[in-house]
Structures are given as C-alpha cells and as structure tokens.
Amino acid sequence: MKMTMYRQSTIxxxxxxxxxxxxxxxxxxxxxxxxxxxxMGGAGAIRHINFNKDxxxxxxxxxxxxxxxxxxxxxxxxxxxxKAFYELYAVKDCYFDNAYNxxxxxxxxxxxxxxxxxxxxxxxLASDEGKGLKDLxxxxxxxKADTVKRIGDYFTENxxxxxxxxxxxxxxxxxxxxxxxxxxxxxxxxxxxxxxxDEVDAIYLVAGDSRPFLWDEGGLRxxxxxxxxxxxxxxxxxxxxxxxxxxxxxxxxxxxxVLFNASDGVYESARFSVSQIGLEKLLLETIxxxxxxxxxxxxxxxxxxxxxxxxxxxxxxxxxFGYEGYEDLKKAASKRLEEITADYFGKxxxxxxxxxxxxxxxAEKAERIRQNAISAELLKFEKVxxxxxxxxxxxxxTEEIAALQSQITEKKAVIEExxxxxxxxxxxxxxxxxNVGDDGDKCGESLNNNEKFCLFRKIRRITENEAKEFxxxxxxxxxxxxxxxxxxxxxxxxxxxxxxxxxxxDEIAPIEKKLESEIKTAADKYWSDVxxxxxxxxxxxxxxxxxxxxxxxxxxxxxxxKKNVDEESVRKAALQxxxxxxxxxxxxxxxxxxx
Numbered sequence: 001m002k003m004t005m006y007r008q009s010t011i012x013x014x015x016x017x018x019x020x021x022x023x024x025x026x027x028x029x030x031x032x033x034x035x036x037x038x039x040m041g042g043a044g045a046i047r048h049i050n051f052n053k054d055x056x057x058x059x060x061x062x063x064x065x066x067x068x069x070x071x072x073x074x075x076x077x078x079x080x081x082x083k084a085f086y087e088l089y090a091v092k093d094c095y096f097d098n099a100y101n102x103x104x105x106x107x108x109x110x111x112x113x114x115x116x117x118x119x120x121x122x123x124x125l126a127s128d129e130g131k132g133l134k135d136l137x138x139x140x141x142x143x144k145a146d147t148v149k150r151i152g153d154y155f156t157e158n159x160x161x162x163x164x165x166x167x168x169x170x171x172x173x174x175x176x177x178x179x180x181x182x183x184x185x186x187x188x189x190x191x192x193x194x195x196x197x198d199e200v201d202a203i204y205l206v207a208g209d210s211r212p213f214l215w216d217e218g219g220l221r222x223x224x225x226x227x228x229x230x231x232x233x234x235x236x237x238x239x240x241x242x243x244x245x246x247x248x249x250x251x252x253x254x255x256x257x258v259l260f261n262a263s264d265g266v267y268e269s270a271r272f273s274v275s276q277i278g279l280e281k282l283l284l285e286t287i288x289x290x291x292x293x294x295x296x297x298x299x300x301x302x303x304x305x306x307x308x309x310x311x312x313x314x315x316x317x318x319x320x321f322g323y324e325g326y327e328d329l330k331k332a333a334s335k336r337l338e339e340i341t342a343d344y345f346g347k348x349x350x351x352x353x354x355x356x357x358x359x360x361x362x363a364e365k366a367e368r369i370r371q372n373a374i375s376a377e378l379l380k381f382e383k384v385x386x387x388x389x390x391x392x393x394x395x396x397x398t399e400e401i402a403a404l405q406s407q408i409t410e411k412k413a414v415i416e417e418x419x420x421x422x423x424x425x426x427x428x429x430x431x432x433x434x435n436v437g438d439d440g441d442k443c444g445e446s447l448n449n450n451e452k453f454c455l456f457r458k459i460r461r462i463t464e465n466e467a468k469e470f471x472x473x474x475x476x477x478x479x480x481x482x483x484x485x486x487x488x489x490x491x492x493x494x495x496x497x498x499x500x501x502x503x504x505x506d507e508i509a510p511i512e513k514k515l516e517s518e519i520k521t522a523a524d525k526y527w528s529d530v531x532x533x534x535x536x537x538x539x540x541x542x543x544x545x546x547x548x549x550x551x552x553x554x555x556x557x558x559x560x561x562k563k564n565v566d567e568e569s570v571r572k573a574a575l576q577x578x579x580x581x582x583x584x585x586x587x588x589x590x591x592x593x594x595x
Contacts, residue, residue, distance in 0.1 A: 001293055001319070001320040001323065001325075001326065001329070002029040002034070002293070002318060002319045002320070003029070003293040003294075003296060003297050003316070003317075003318045004026075004027040004028070004029055004297065004315075004316065004317050004318070005027070005266075005296075005297045005300045005301055005304075005314065005315065005316040005318075006024070006026060006027055006301070006313075006314075006315055006316075007265070007300070007301045007304040007305065007308060007313065007314040007315075008020045008021060008022035008024070008087075008312065008313050009021045009022065009305075009308075009312050009313070011100065013094070013098070013101075017090075017091070017094060018090065019087075019090070019091055019100065019101055020087040020090070021312040021313075022087070022107075022312040022313030023038065023039025023040065023041050023044070023104060023106040023107045023109075023110055023186075023312060023313060024036070024037070024038050024039065024110060024263050024265065024312075024313030024314075024315040025037040025038075025039065025084055025110035025111045025113070025114040025186075025315075026080070026083060026084040026111070026114070027261075027315050027316065027317040028080060028114065028118060028317060029317050029318065029319055030076075030118075032121070032125055032192060032193065032194075033118075033121050033125075033190060033191060033192040033193065034190070034191050034259075034260075034261060034317040034318070034319055035114050035117050035118055035121075035188070035189070035190040035191075035261070035317060036114070036188075036189050036190075036210055036261045036262065036263055036315045036316070036317045037109075037110035037111070037113050037114040037117075037186050037187065037188045037189070037210065038110060038186065038187045038208070038209075038210050038263040038264060038265070038313065038315065039104065039105075039106025039107050039108070039109050039110035039111075039185070039186045040106040040109070040182060040185040040186055040187070040208075040234075040237060041104055041106055041312060043106075043181060043182040043185045043234070043237070043239075044104055044105040044106030044109055044181065044182045044183075044184065044185030044186065044239075045104050045105070045106070045181060046104065046105035046174065046175055046176050046181055046182075046183065047099060047102040047103075047104060047105075047175065047176075048102065048103060048104075048105060048108065048172055048173075048175060049096070049102070049175055050171060050173060050175060051170050051171045051172050051173075052064050052065075052169075052170050052171050055085070055088065055170055056088065056089060056092035056095070057089075058082050058085070058086075058089055059082075061081060061082060061085055062078050062081045062082060064169060064170055065081070065112070065166050065169055065170040066081060066112075066115065066166060066169070067169065068165050068169055069112075069116065069161075069162040069163075069165035069166040069169065070115065070116065070119045070162060073115075073119055074122065076118075077115055077118055077119055077122075080114075080115060080118065081111070081115050084111045084114070084115065085111060087103070087107075088103060088107075091103075105172070105181070105182065105183055105184050105185060106182075106184070106185050106186055108167075108170075108172055108184055109163070109182075109183075109184030109185050109186035109238065109239070109240070110186040110187075110188075112162070112163055112166045112167075112184060112186075113159060113163060113184070113186045113188050113238050114188065116158070116159050116162035116163065116166070117155070117159060117188060117190045117205065119162070120154070120155055120158045120159065120162075121190065121192055121205075124151070124154065124192075125192070129147075133147075133192075133194060133203065134194040134201075136194075136201065136203075136250060137194075137196075137199070137201045137250075137252050144250060147250075148203070148248045148249060148250050149248070151203060151205075151248045152205070152245070152246055152247055152248030155205055155246040155248065156244070156245050156246040159188075159238060159246055160243075160244070163184055163238065163239070163240040164240050166184075166240075167183060167184055167240045172184065172240075174241060182237065182239040182241065182242065183239055183240040183241040184238070184239060184240040184241075185237055185238070185239045186208070186237065186238050186239075187207055187208025187209055187210040187234070187237050187238070187263075188205070188206065188207050188208065188210060188238055188246070189204070189205070189206050189208075189210035189211065189212055189224075189261040190204070190205040190206075190261075191203070191204055191205075191212055191259060191261055191317075191319075192205070193259065193319065193321075195321060198254065198255055198322075199252050199253060199254055199255060200252070200253050200255060200257065200259070200321045200322075201250065201251070201252050202223075202250070202251050202252075202253065202259060203248060203249070203250050204223060204224050204247075204248065204249050204250075204251070205246050205247070205248055206224050206227070206246070206247050206248075206249075207227065207236055207237050207238050207244055207245065207246050207247065208226075208227055208228070208234050208236060208237040208238070209226040209227060209228045209234065209264055210261060210262070210263050210264070211223075211224070211226065211261065211262050211263075211264075211267060212224050212259070212260075212261050213259070213260050213261070213262060214251075214253055214257060214258070214259055214590065215257065215258040215259075215260070215280070215283070216253070216254070216256065216257040216258070217256075217332060217335070217336060218586065219280065219336065219340070219583075219586050219587070220276065220277075220279065220280035220283075220586075220587060221586065221587055221588075221589060221590050222276075222587055222588055222590065222591055223251060223590050223591075224247070224249060224591070224594075225591045225594070227247070249594065251590070253321075255321050255322025256320070256321060256322030256323045256328070256329075256332065257320075257321050257322060258318060258319070258320050258321070258329070259318070259319055259321065260316055260317060260318035260319070261316070261317045261318075262314075262315065262316045263313060263314060263315040263316075265304070265308045265312070265313045265314035265315065266279070266304070266308070266314045266315065266316055267279050269304075269307045269308055271307050271352070272352075273355055274351065274352050274355050274357070274576065274580065275351070275352065275579070275580045275583055275584070276583070276584075276587055277340060277344060277351075277352070277583045277587075278352050280336075280340065281337070281340065281352075282300075282303070282307070283300075283333075284333045284334075284336055284337040284340075285337065286299050286300055286303070287329060287330055287333040288330060288333050288334050288337060290330075291326070292326050293318075293326065300314075300316070301314075343582075344579050344583065347575070347579065348572070348575055348576060348579060350572075351576060351579060355576075356569050356572040356573035356576050357573045357576050357577050357580070359565055359569055359573065360565050360569060360570055360573040361573075363562070363563075363564055363565045366562045367561065367562070367564070370559050370561060370562070371531060371535075371536070371537050372531060373559050374537055374538060374555050374556070374559050375527065375528075375531040375537050377555060377558075378527075378537060378538075378541060378546075378547070378555070379524070379527055381546065381547065381551075383546045383547070384527070384541065384546050384547075385523070387544065387546055388523035388524075388526050388527050389519055389523050391523070391526055392519060392522035392523050392526050393405070393519060397522075398518070398522055400518055401515065401518050401519060401522060404511055404514060404515040404518060405515065407511050408508060408511055408512060408515060411504060411507055411508035411511060412508065414504045414507075415501065415504045415505055415508065418497065418500045418501035418504050419471060419475075419501060421497050421500070422471045422474065422475070422494070422497045422498065422501060423464065423467045423468055423471050424467075425493065425494060425497055426462055426467040426470055426471060426494075427461065427462055427463075427464060427467045429486050429490050429494075430461075430462045430467070430470070430486060431460055431461055431462060474494070474498055475498065475501060475502075481494040481495045481498065538552035538555055538556060539552070
C-alpha cells in the first residue's frame with residue numbers, strides 16, 4: 001500500500017484566480033523508491049522573471065528545462081515533470097502582474113531536484129551495482145559503508161550537474177541584488193527500498209530537513225537527523241549556485257512497518273510543538289477513522305489546512321510493508337493508539353494542549369535576566385567588588401594568579417634590594433651641615449630648606465632616614481645625581497644604582513597590570529557563578545554582610561519581578577518533560593544509533 005499527501009495554502013485573487021503559495025514538489029511513490037522535496041522559501045526567495053517563457057507550456061516544459069539535464073528520461077519522469085508544475089501554468093496569464101504570483105526559486109528547485117533524483121535512482125537501479133544493492137544487507141560492514149558512501153557521492157555529483165543544466169536551459173538565473181541567497185534552493189528526501197520476506201532494506205538520500213520516518217508497533221521514529229542548526233538555518237541543502245551533499249545511509253527494518261518521508265510542513269505544526277507524539281497521534285487517529293489510504297490522504301490534506309497554517313505546504317510520501325491489507329494496518333494503528341493514550345495522555349490529558357515546559361522555562365529565564373541585571377549593579381558596590389577580589393586571590397586562586405603573584409614578589413625583592421643599595425650608598429657618601437660655612441665650603445643641593453649636602457668640612461654623615469627620604473627624591477627625579485655635590489665619579493655610580501632601580505620597577509609594572517586584569521576576570525567569573533548558584537543574589541549579599549536590607553529592597557524595586565507561574569503549572573511542566581523524554585528516547589533512537 002502506498003500514499004501521497006500534498007497540501008498547499010492558496011490565495012484567491014481578484015477575479016477568482018487561485019494562486020498556490022507552496023514550494024514543496026509533488027511527492028512521488030513508486031515500486032522501488034519514493035521522494036519528496038521542499039523548496040526553500042527563505043534562502044531560495046529569488047523571484048524569477050527572465051526565464052524561458054515556454055516553461056508555461058505543459059507540452060514544452062520538459063524539453064525546455066530537462067532535455068539536456070535528464071537525457072533519455074522515461075515517460076514516467078516526463079509525466080511527473082509536466083504534472084509537477086501545474087501551479088505555474090495556473091498563473092501564466094498573470095504571472096508578471098503581482099510579485100506574489102511569481103514563483104520563488106525554491107519552487108523551481110524542489111521540482112528540478114525531485115525529478116533529477118528520480119531519474120538518477122532509476123539509472124542506478126538499472127546498473128549492475130544497483131542490481132546488487134538488494135543484497136547489501138548481508139555485506140560486511142566495511143563494504144556496506146564504502147558502497148553507501150559511493151552512492152552518496154554519485155547522487156551529489158549528478159544532482160549538482162542536473163540542477164545547473166536545468167537552470168541554464170530554462171534561464172533560471174540569480175535575479176536579485178541581495179547576496180547569499182540560493183539559486184533553486186531546496187531540501188530533498190528520497191528512500192530506495194528492497195523488500196525481503198521479513199524485512200525491508202532502505203537507502204536514504206537526504207539534504208536538509210525533509211525527514212524520513214519509520215513507524216511500527218514500537219512507535220514513530222526519526223530515521224535521519226535534520227541537517228539544520230539550532231537557530232533553524234540549514235547546514236546543507238541542494239542549490240545550483242554552491243556546494244552541497246546528498247547524504248546516504250542504509251537501514252534494515254522488520255516487517256510490518258510503515259516508511260514515509262515528510263516535509264517540515266507536516267512535522268513542524270504548532271500543534272506538535274510540545275512533542276512529535278502529536279504527529280504520531282494524528283496519523284494513528286486518521287488511519288483508525290478511515291477505510292483506506294485514499295481516505296487517509298483526503299483527511300490529512302483537509303486537517304493540514306489548519307494544522308499546517310504555519311507553513312505553505314505539507315507533503316508526505318508513504319509506503320507500507322508487511323501488512324496483509326488496510327484492516328491489518330488499521331488494527332496495528334488502533335493498538336498503538338491505545339498504548340500512547342494510556343502511557344501518555346492517561347497520565348496527562350492536556351499533554352499536547354499547552355506547553356507548560358516553555359511557560360516555566362520562560363518564567364525562569366525572565367527571573368534569571370532580572371537577577372543578572374541586579375548582579376551587574378551589585379558588582380559596582382565597593383564591598384562586593386573587594387569581596388570577589390579577596391575570594392579569587394585567596395586559597396582558591398587560579399594557577400595564573402598564583403604565578404603572577406609569585407613573579408611580583410620576586411620583582412619586589414629586587415626593587416627592595418636596589419633601593420637598599422641606593423640608601424647604603426647615600427649613607428656612605430653624603431654628609432650634611434646645618435649652615436653654610438663662612439670660609440666658603442662648597443655644598444650641594446639642599447635636602448630640605450634648612451640643610452645642605454657637603455663633602456668637605458663641618459659635615460656629619462646622613463642618617464638612614466634622611467637617606468631614605470633623599471633616595472625617594474632621587475627616584476622620583478625631584479633632584480638628579482649630579483646635584484648632590486658628591487663629585488662626578490660618585491655621581492655616576494649613584495646614577496647606575498638609580499637605573500637598576502628603574503629597570504626593576506619597569507619590569508614589575510606589566511606584571512602588576514596583567515595580575516590586575518586576571519583578578520578582575522576571575523572576580524567577574526566568580527561573581528557570575530555566585531549569581532547562578534543563588535536564586536536571589538540580594539539575599540546572598542545580605543547574608544554575607546555586603547549590602548543592607550534597604551539596599552536590597554531598592555535593587556528589587558528597580559528591577560521588579562515578573563509574574564511567576566503557579567505551582568500547578570510547575571508540576572505539570574515537570575510531568576510533561578518526563579513524558580517528552582520518555583517519548584524522545586524512542587523517537588530519536590535510530591538517529592542515536594547512527595551517531
């Protein structure tokens with residue numbers, strides 16, 4: 001049994017014209033493989049104007065766009081191409097009237113990529129290597145890995161060529177002043193399958209976030225991880241103006257099972273924001289309440305008009321394996337539905353109705369932002385700042401701070417030694433007299449306003465305290481050695497001692513500056529850690545005697561607290577998280593095995 005579902009949002013223009021907004025390609029399910037592709041509406045948002053207008057013609061579009069890209073394509077692929085562009089034919093008479101009638105580059109890209117993938121899958125399966133893939137399951141792991149890599153390279157190389165050739169043939173060019181967009185940007189997800197008596201082997205061909213899924217009696221599972229960043233941007237997708245990779249992987253599944261590929265318009269519905277169990281529940285309920293897959297398809301397309309209103313398209317390509325008929329599938333779906341109802345919704349009836357986890361997380365985030373703002377202000381308090389510096393320079397200091405402190409201690413010892421040498425020199429060579437002699441004794445610069453230095457008569461040795469004071473004036477360059485009245489030779493010696501002191505002090509300055517920086521960095525980190533560890537940073541500061549109660553009240557008044565969630569929501573958030581983790585353990589199990 002097989003099924004495709006293809007839902008698109010539409011706009012009805014003045015005069016009753018229906019314009020389809022979607023970029024998803026028409027899904028395909030055949031006897032050996034199935035394919036979906038989701039054109040990128042953001043990265044592939046180029047509006048095409050200067051293309052070959054013959055592509056508006058259903059009978060000409062294949063020859064215009066694909067004759068060189070897909071030579072000798074069979075009738076099935078030609079028919080697929082003609083049908084896949086029906087949304088373009090619908091606006092051919094008003095395409096240029098309104099920018100919203102024009103198709104984005106992603107629209108063309110998804111269809112070109114899907115047709116190209118179909119074409120090269122058929123070529124591969126017709127080749128000698130392709131015919132041997134049905135026995136790949138029994139190959140040694142190294143042979144299997146080498147084969148899968150070679151298949152991925154094969155599709156990467158050929159899809160890239162066909163995308164470029166098709167764009168050139170139809171003149172689908174980069175028509176925008178904005179840089180960084182994708183020409184024919186699209187995701188792709190293809191599944192080639194080989195059915196055996198009790199198992200089915202599948203080779204997956206993926207680029208982007210179009211997802212392959214497995215469903216069996218154990219539940220719904222994601223087969224290949226999205227090639228997507230946390231912020232929603234793609235790490236890999238097909239385009240005609242850049243590099244990309246078609247990732248290939250091999251899996252074997254026990255029968256009975258259902259394999260299907262789906263675009264993000266299926267699984268990213270706001271209805272499933274809490275958990276992908278919402279998607280499984282929807283599929284199971286629809287199967288249970290239908291008489292065949294045709295009815296399932298019709299119901300899903302109708303449901304996704306509401307469920308998928310966040311997106312422009314919702315696409316599924318599905319194939320069942322090992323079920324004797326629809327009633328067998330329906331029975332399995334009903335059984336699994338009973339299980340998840342008991343295990344999940346029986347424990348939390350509103351499991352999917354409200355995202356309690358996000359509500360609590362947002363409240364906690366808001367409070368953390370508030371606490372961080374208060375913390376930043378507190379760090380400006382002298383007591384808090386000194387408290388942090390004391391902590392990081394104490395017994396728990398970092399190796400870097402300890403090493404710098406040790407260097408400074410060593411340098412201070414050198415400085416102390418150079419100063420002592422200066423003082424000793426002055427004590428030995430400088431004398432003072434309280435008055436200038438009547439006989440004209442030659443005296444040097446005054447130590448202060450009342451004293452003179454003199455090397456001749458009527459002098460006494462300078463005291464140690466006087467020498468220290470004199471040394472400071474010399475070091476601070478208030479006086480120079482040649483003004484001490486000690487003669488040229490001794491003056492030069494004193495200059496050398498002063499230079500040794502200057503060198504030592506110059507060497508310690510950058511170390512002290514680096515230590516100051518390290519202490520500030522460590523203190524900031526220490527304070528950040530303290531803030532994280534304490535739910536209320538003002539309470540911590542009061543307990544440590546760093547701020548008064550009045551100061552704490554002022555800080556809290558300056559940063560009022562937002563309304564917190566109630567205890568019941570906190571309890572439900574904890575239960576919801578527990579259930580999500582339980583479900584995700586199964587849902588992501590195949591992805592984790594692959595990792």
